[in-house]
Structure formats: structure tokens, C-alpha cells
Amino acid sequence: xxxxxxxxxxxxxxxxxxxxxxxxxxxxxxxxxxxxxxxxxxxxxxxxxxxxxxxxxxxxxxxxxxxxxxxxxxxxxxxxxxxxxxxxxxxxxxxxxxxxxxxxxxxxxxxxxxxxxxxxxxxxxxxxxxxxxxxxxxxxxxxxxxxxxxxxxxxxxxxxxxxxxxxxxxxxxxxxxxxxxxxxxxxxxxxxxxxxxxxxxxxxxxxxxxxxxxxxxxxxxxxxxxxxxxxxxxxxxxxxxxxxxxxxxxxxxxxxxxxxxxxxxxxxxxxxxxxxxxxxxxxxxxxxxxxxxxxxxxxxxxxxxxxxxxxxxxxxxxxxxxxxxxxxxxxxxxxxxxxxxxxxxxxxxxxxxxxxxxxxxxxxxxxxxxxxxxxxxxxxxxxxxxxxxxxxxxxxxxx
Numbered sequence: 001x002x003x004x005x006x007x008x009x010x011x012x013x014x015x016x017x018x019x020x021x022x023x024x025x026x027x028x029x030x031x032x033x034x035x036x037x038x039x040x041x042x043x044x045x046x047x048x049x050x051x052x053x054x055x056x057x058x059x060x061x062x063x064x065x066x067x068x069x070x071x072x073x074x075x076x077x078x079x080x081x082x083x084x085x086x087x088x089x090x091x092x093x094x095x096x097x098x099x100x101x102x103x104x105x106x107x108x109x110x111x112x113x114x115x116x117x118x119x120x121x122x123x124x125x126x127x128x129x130x131x132x133x134x135x136x137x138x139x140x141x142x143x144x145x146x147x148x149x150x151x152x153x154x155x156x157x158x159x160x161x162x163x164x165x166x167x168x169x170x171x172x173x174x175x176x177x178x179x180x181x182x183x184x185x186x187x188x189x190x191x192x193x194x195x196x197x198x199x200x201x202x203x204x205x206x207x208x209x210x211x212x213x214x215x216x217x218x219x220x221x222x223x224x225x226x227x228x229x230x231x232x233x234x235x236x237x238x239x240x241x242x243x244x245x246x247x248x249x250x251x252x253x254x255x256x257x258x259x260x261x262x263x264x265x266x267x268x269x270x271x272x273x274x275x276x277x278x279x280x281x282x283x284x285x286x287x288x289x290x291x292x293x294x295x296x297x298x299x300x301x302x303x304x305x306x307x308x309x310x311x312x313x314x315x316x317x318x319x320x321x322x323x324x325x326x327x328x329x330x331x332x333x334x335x336x337x338x339x340x341x342x343x344x345x346x347x348x349x350x351x352x353x354x355x356x357x358x359x360x361x362x363x364x365x366x367x368x369x370x371x372x373x374x375x376x377x378x379x380x381x382x383x384x385x386x387x388x389x390x391x392x393x394x395x396x397x398x399x
Contacts, residue, residue, distance in 0.1 A: 005324065008331040011297065014290030015338040018182035022342035025181040026349065028190075032158075032245045034139075035146030040068045041206075042124035043141070046114030047086070048076040050132040055085045060135040062093055067142040069095060072121045074114045076101040097121070108222045111202075115227065116218040119209075127212065129227070131203040133253050134160055140250035144206050147245055154211035154240035155232055157200035160251035161351055168262040171363045172370075173255055174352040178342055178360075179274070180244075190243060195236040199244060202228030203253055211240045226269040248350050266367075267374040274371050284368055291364040294335035301329045 043061050047054055054073070061071055073086050075098060083098065090096045099121055104110055115129050126145055130136075148156040159177065164170035180199065189197035205227065207217075215238040221230040232242040256262040274283055304325075343357035356363065 004328060008297075008328050008335075011289050011294045011335045012331050012338070014286055015294055015335040016290075018178075018286075018290060019338040019341050021185070022178070022182040023345070025184065025186045026345060028186045029181060029244060029246050031247070031249060032143040032147030032156075033150075034143055035150050037067045037142035037146040037149075039126045039145055039149060040070075040124045041126040041128060041141060041145050042122035043069055043071045043128045043130055044115065044118035044122070045071065045073045045130050045132050046076060046111055046118060047073055047078060047082050047132045048110065048114075049078045049080045049082060051078070051081040051085050053133040054082055055089065056135055057130070057132050058086065058089050058096065060137075061130070061141070062089075062095065063138050064136065064141040065138045067145055069141065070122065070124065071096045072118055073098050074101055074118050074121075075099070076110055076114050077103070109225055112218040112222050112224065112227060116222070119212065119217055123209075125209050127207050127209060129202075129205040129207070131253065133255070134203050135252055137250045140247065143250065144204075144245065144247075148206055148208070148243075151243055152241070153243045154208045155200065155235045155242040156206040156245060157228065157232065157242070158204055158245040158247035158251075159201045160203060160253045161248045163252055163254040164353065164356070165254070166257075166259055166262070168259040168366070169254075169256060170353045170356045171359060172262060172266065172366055174343075174346065174350070174356045175363055175367055177346045177350050177352075181346075182342055186244070190241075193236045193239055193241050195233045198229065198233035198236050198242065200228045200232040200242065202226060202231075203255075204247060204251065205231060207231075207235075211235060211238070214238065215240065224272060226272040229273060246350075263370060263373075266370045267377070271374050271378050274367075277375065280371055280375055284371070287364050287368060290335070291339050292361045292368075294332050294339055295361045298329070298332040298336050301325070301332060305329070 045054070045057065045061075050057075058071065058073070061069070073096065075083050075086070086096070086098050090098060099117070101114055101117060104113055118129070119127060126148070128141065128144075144156055144158070159180070162173045162176065164173050184199050185197060188194070189199065212235075215234050217234075218227060218231070220234055221227060224230045235242050256265050274280060340357065340360060343352075343360045346352055347354055347357045
């Protein structure tokens with residue numbers, strides 16, 4: 001009986017703490033405001049087999065307002081029509097340039113090498129590393145340039161609206177905001193340059209030129225696969241502040257286009273995030289205890305109550321201690337509500353599907369499955385494959 005009550009209290013805490021932090025962060029995580037956007041900005045886009053997305057991406061960038069920009073696209077040995085698509089847009093707008101990667105040096109991850117090479121192709125004081133599948137609204141770039149300048153941070157990042165179509169997409173991709181706002185102390189992040197509070201999105205990284213090169217930029221994280229985490233951490237390790245803004249209304253992206261891509265895409269970066277060996281066990285226990293077990297335990301309690309009422313006799317549980325059973329059931333109900341509340345708030349704020357929020361515990365189960373799958377692959381020494389490149393699982397180096 002005491003064990004059941006203690007377990008219930010732990011589940012309430014594991015669900016309530018992230019819910020409270022999520023609500024606090026939701027007020028802090030705001031869209032960038034209008035301001036002085038007179039700094040010249042270079043939009044740097046690495047591409048590899050992006051013929052289906054690069055055209056829309058470039059057209060959206062070139063439609064940007066109130067900002068002086070240039071666009072540099074780096075082609076990393078594409079085997080499709082990426083280059084012809086870019087060249088056709090170049091012929092219409094002189095602000096676009098195309099450069100070639102020239103092969104991937106040993107010891108480099110493909111994207112990190114592409115971004116490092118792109119940074120050397122411009123002298124602009126502000127650089128935006130933008131994924132080729134992101135589409136910007138006309139005011140997105142100007143507002144982010146102004147926000148970075150006003151806040152004085154060296155790196156500004158944000159998560160675009162995530163378009164989800166397939167089953168695994170809408171089950172798992174919306175969890176990005178839940179994990180970000182439910183487990184990051186944004187107040188602490190903004191008050192200090194502590195690397196422990198580093199966070200960012202590799203799809204959109206706006207950086208100041210001088211701090212970028214002073215810290216080593218992508219060259220200092222060449223073997224990693226997740227620049228959205230490692231580049232902000234690198235800046236903070238060198239004493240520069242970083243920040244996050246909400247890009248939901250200013251940019252959008254469809255991150256993956258199939259269930260297989262979702263699973264492999266999330267698992268390829270997992271070992272540098274939630275599935276890091278020192279992090280995966282406590283985070284798994286926290287997510288299980290606060291986001292999955294309360295639903296299962298409450299269903300069990302309800303089934304016992306229904307059984308007891310139907311048989312018209314005391315509940316056959318906890319040595320017939322009805323008062324304890326009521327308190328445990330109420331506690332589990334609180335835990336379930338606390339678990340669902342962030343997802344329902346995110347549904348409205350970040351334009352996420354209702355079905356994803358309602359199936360939150362299933363999504364958490366899938367997320368944990370991806371993390372442990374990634375860790376198991378790493379322990380077995382299995383290589384990571386992405387965009388027809390195979391990397392060593394430990395270092396990220398192409399093999």
C-alpha cells in the first residue's frame with residue numbers, strides 16, 4: 001500500500017514538473033519582434049539531393065523584406081537536379097550564388113563541412129545557416145536579424161512550424177516542442193552563457209560572424225551530426241550567449257516524408273541528444289514515470305472501480321482500503337492531466353494536430369524506442385547512414 005502511494009506521488013512529480021516548466025517557458029518562447037534589421041545577412045544553404053525542396057526554399061528567402069541579403073547555396077555532390085534548379089533561379093536573381101563542396105574531407109560530417117565551407121564564401125556580418133527544406137515568410141529574416149541585434153546574442157535559433165503528414169510524423173515530430181520547453185530552463189539559459197543550457201535548431205541558425213569564427217564554428221564540431229545542439233554549446237563554451245525564438249508563424253518545414261525517414265532521421269542524432277549514454281537512463285525513467293505510466297496505472301484503477309461498482313462490493317485492491325484507493329486514483333488523474341496539458345497548449349500555439357496530443361503516451365513510447373534503438377546500434381558499432389553516406393557510429397566520420 002505504501003509502495004503504491006509513493007509510486008503515485010513520484011508519477012505526479014514526474015508529470016507536474018515538466019508541465020509547470022513548459023507553461024513558464026511558453027511565455028518566454030516568443031516570436032522575434034520587429035526592429036533594426038539594417039545588418040547585411042548571408043543566407044547559407046547546404047544541399048545534397050534537394051531538387052524537390054530547394055526551389056521553394058530559395059523563392060521564399062528571396063521574397064524577404066526589409067533586409068539586405070545574399071544567398072549562397074553549396075551543392076554537396078547531388079545526384080539529382082538540385083544544381084539545375086538552383087541555376088535557373090540564379091539566372092533570375094543575382095543575389096544567389098552556387099558553389100561546389102569539392103568532396104568530403106576525412107574526419108568531417110557532410111553537413112558540418114558544407115556549413116564551414118559556406119561561411120568562408122561570404123563577408124556578411126550576420127550569417128543564417130538554413131536547411132534546404134525550410135520555407136520562410138517574408139518578414140522572418142528581418143525580424144530575426146533585428147532580434148539578434150537587439151538582444152546582443154551571438155547565435156539566435158528557433159524551430160519552424162513542423163508540417164506532419166504520415167503517422168510517425170504527427171506522432172513524434174510534435175514532441176520536439178514538448179521536450180524543449182518541458183526540460184530546458186530558458187530563464188537560466190538567457191541569464192548565463194552556461195553550456196549546460198545550450199539549445200538550438202539545426203534548420204535555422206543565425207550567427208554573428210566574428211563569434212562564429214572566434215569559437216571555431218562548424219570546424220570545431222566537424223565530426224558531430226547535430227549542429228543544432230553543438231553549435232550553441234560551442235558558442236557558450238567560448239563565453240557567447242545564445243537564444244531561442246518561436247518561428248511557428250515565420251517559417252515552416254516538413255522534416256521527414258516517410259515513416260522510415262522519421263525513425264532513421266531521429267535515431268541518427270539521438271546519441272548526441274537524449275540517447276547519450278549518461279543521459280538516456282534518467283531521462284527514460286522521467287519520461288516513463290511522468291508521461292506513460294500514469295495513463296496505464298489510471299486505466300488499471302478505473303477498471304478496478306468499474307469492477308467493484310458492477311459487483312456491488314468494496315474495491316478488491318489495497319486490502320479493501322477505499323480511502324487510499326480514492327487518493328491514488330485522484331493522484332493518477334492529476335498526473336495524466338499534467339502530462340496532457342503541455343501537449344494541448346502546444347497544439348494551439350504551434351499548430352499541432354489534436355490526435356498527436358491525445359496519443360501523447362504512445363508518442364513518448366515511440367520516442368523512447370528510437371533512443372534505445374540508437375544506443376543499441378552505437379553499442380554494436382553499427383554505422384549511421386544518411387543521404388547515401390555512411391558514418392562511423394562513434395565519431396560521425398564517413399567510412
